[in-house]
Amino acid sequence: MARVVVVGAGVGGLATAARLAATGHEVTVFERADTVGGKLGRHVHDTPAGPFHFDTGPSLLTLPDVFTDLFEATGAKLDEYLDLVPLDPIVRHVFPDGTTLDSCADPAGFAARIGAALGDRAAADWQRLWRRAARVWAASHRDVLRRPVGSPRDLATLAWRLGDLAAIAPGRTLRGLGRRHLADPRLRMLLDRYATYTGADPRRAPAALVAVPYAELAFGGWYLRGGLGTLADALLSRCLDLGVVVQTGAAVTRIDAAGGRVHGVRLDGVAAPVPADVVVANCDALTLYRDLLPSPRRLAGLTDRSLAGFVLLLGVTGSSGLPHHTVFFPADYDAEFDAVFGDPGRGVRARPAPDPAVFVTVADDPLVRPDGHEAWFVLVNAARHGTSAGAVDWRRPGLAEAYADRILDVLAARGVDVRDRLLFREIRTPADLDTATGAPGGAIHGTAGGLLRPANRGPVHGLWLVGGSGHPGGGLPMVTLSAEIVANEIGVA
Known part of the structure; x- marks a missing residue:
């Protein structure tokens, strides 16, 4: 079994650490901040009336099966740690003309709400777009979200059927897809907003991002009682139970990688290097390739x-x-x-x-x-x-x-x-x-944009990238899937 250092205790880093520890690896996590969770932040404001607790990062959990799989892979049950509350509406949309539209996880029910609020034509348009989104989701989930993708050639050689390629519409933008399918400008606004889930401009974001609203509206949106930050507590608890060493207030300043493979990391204020056979970088790709392991060629592709x-x-x-x-x-x-x-x-x-x-x-x-x-x-x-x-x-x-x-x-x-x-x-x-x-x-979703993000496998042997700026992307379920990909790849490396 390998000695693994994880740089960063965000959701992706903690999920990777738990998966690797569950299979017998010796794992240490170094986190520069004093608390774990990364962008899954929390803040408490005390007042005479009592404390106010805020999630300062994500406020919605989607694709709950991803988290069920994670906890089961580490020998636990999700409901032993987290109290999931389904949301209806998932989001209330208030349009400039004052019209409101509540989204929900029932496709037929949401179409009916669209019809009631925006008219029958708008509902029919949405249902047509929904069928297309379902094909994009199926292709993405099957061929992209649970496997490593490191180059455009990897995407081009995936086993997509012709119908999948037509639905994904390479070269078309999300804005263009909305204009093609949705006559009502309010529905176009609703669709455009999902580009911002990935940190992108809908006028430039790929049409394949139509899979994002499909995932939210098909599988539901959830709140965690006590706040989304309880997910970080649960992951930390799993890590500690599995023997992971988690050190906060410990900033990694460099990854040692002489001779084309990693040897360990350097910590701020610590003279001796920390040896490692594997390093998992749960930091932004820009930070990794600019500061920790300078790689000018890798920086060129970051937005x-x-x-x-x-x-x-x-x-x-x-x-x-x-x-x-x-x-x-x-x-x-x-x-x-x-x-x-x-x-x-x-x-x-x-x-x-x-x-x-x-x-x-x-x-x-x-x-x-x-x-x-x-x-x-x-x-x-x-x-x-x-x-x-x-x-x-x-x-x-x-x-x-x-x-x-x-x-x-x-x-x-x-x-x-x-x-x-x-x-x-x-x-x-x-x-x-x-x-x-x-x-x-x-940058909320990392400096890498679009469908093709920096590869999970780094440019030297034993280096892996996990989290929002790597494949498959930002958001709680995506960074958790990136942890699954990385842990599986380390297991067979």
């Missing part, structure tokens, strides 16, 4: 056009009546993407979007807020932190506070005014996410 997020954590008195998730769409969605991504080629700089889509999470969970109050997580798409034309310097004095005011004004204009019911507000900018998790520029 700097991935979304970040601007977040408000609000303590609100009283009850709003909002469901768990609500998205308030702007009148001009393209103006938001123009602002967030900019266009460096034409000299157009990224900037805070003045009228963005606003995503509000309000958990109906007494474990996360005092009686008579609500804990609001408010998210808007934002440019990554930086000083280039495609970024925003979120540390510029006064910017974050002014933009927070703007977001509250936007919510008020869309019918949800909480400005006179705030106990407190806290702000999290892309710069804060960069500092807290090492995500370059605060």
Whole structure:
């Protein structure tokens, strides 16, 4: 059995560590932060009324079977550690004209809701798109999500049937797919939003991302009682029970890889190297190939056009009546993407979007807020932190506070005014996410975009990449699947 070092205790790193330890490997996890979970962050704000608990990362769990498989592979049962609560609606969509549409995990039921809200033609259009999405999902799940993919040639040689290729529509964008199938502009908005799940602009994102709404709406959206952060607690518990050594506050500064294979890692402030036969990097691919194992050729394929997020954590008195998730769409969605991504080629700089889509999470969970109050997580798409034309310097004095005011004004204009019911507000900018998790520029889903992400197998023997910026992508189920791929590949290497 191998000596394994995992760099980073995000969900992908902890899941890989647990799987490897369950098969007998000697595993040590080094995490630069003082807590585990990575972007699955948590924050507590104490008030005289009581504590408010916030998930500062993901607020929705999808594809629960992925997590069932993970826990069973490590000798446990998911329901022994986590309390899953199904959501209906999964998301309430509030469109610019005031129309609302609640999504759910019943395809026929959702089509009926579309018909009631948007008309019979819109429902028929959605059902036609849904059939196509089902084919894309089946092909992706069978040939991509559970196996390593390291190059375009790997994708080209997968055993897709002609019907699958037609559904996947190579070369077409998600926006183009929406325009082709959906006549109602509100349904197009709904579809466009799923590109942002991967950190992408729907006008450039591949049409194959139609599999994302299929996965959410076919298999359901779930909340974890006590908050999504309880998933990090559960994974840490599994790791410790299996003998994994987890060290927080331990930053890896370099991977030793002389002679074309890994030999160990170097820790900040520690003179002696830590030996390892295998290193699993649960960090952004940019960090890996720029800092830990400099590889200029690997850096060339990484994008700097991935979304970040601007977040408000609000303590609100009283009850709003909002469901768990609500998205308030702007009148001009393209103006938001123009602002967030900019266009460096034409000299157009990224900037805070003045009228963005606003995503509000309000958990109906007494474990996360005092009686008579609500804990609001408010998210808007934002440019990554930086000083280039495609970024925003979120540390510029006064910017974050002014933009927070703007977001509250936007919510008020869309019918949800909480400005006179705030106990407190806290702000999290892309710069804060960069500092807290090492995500370059605060990129939520990693610096790698599109369908083809950096390969799980690194450029030297014994190096593996797991997590959101590697294959198969960002999001809780995807990084957990990346852990499965890596653990299986290490097992046969």
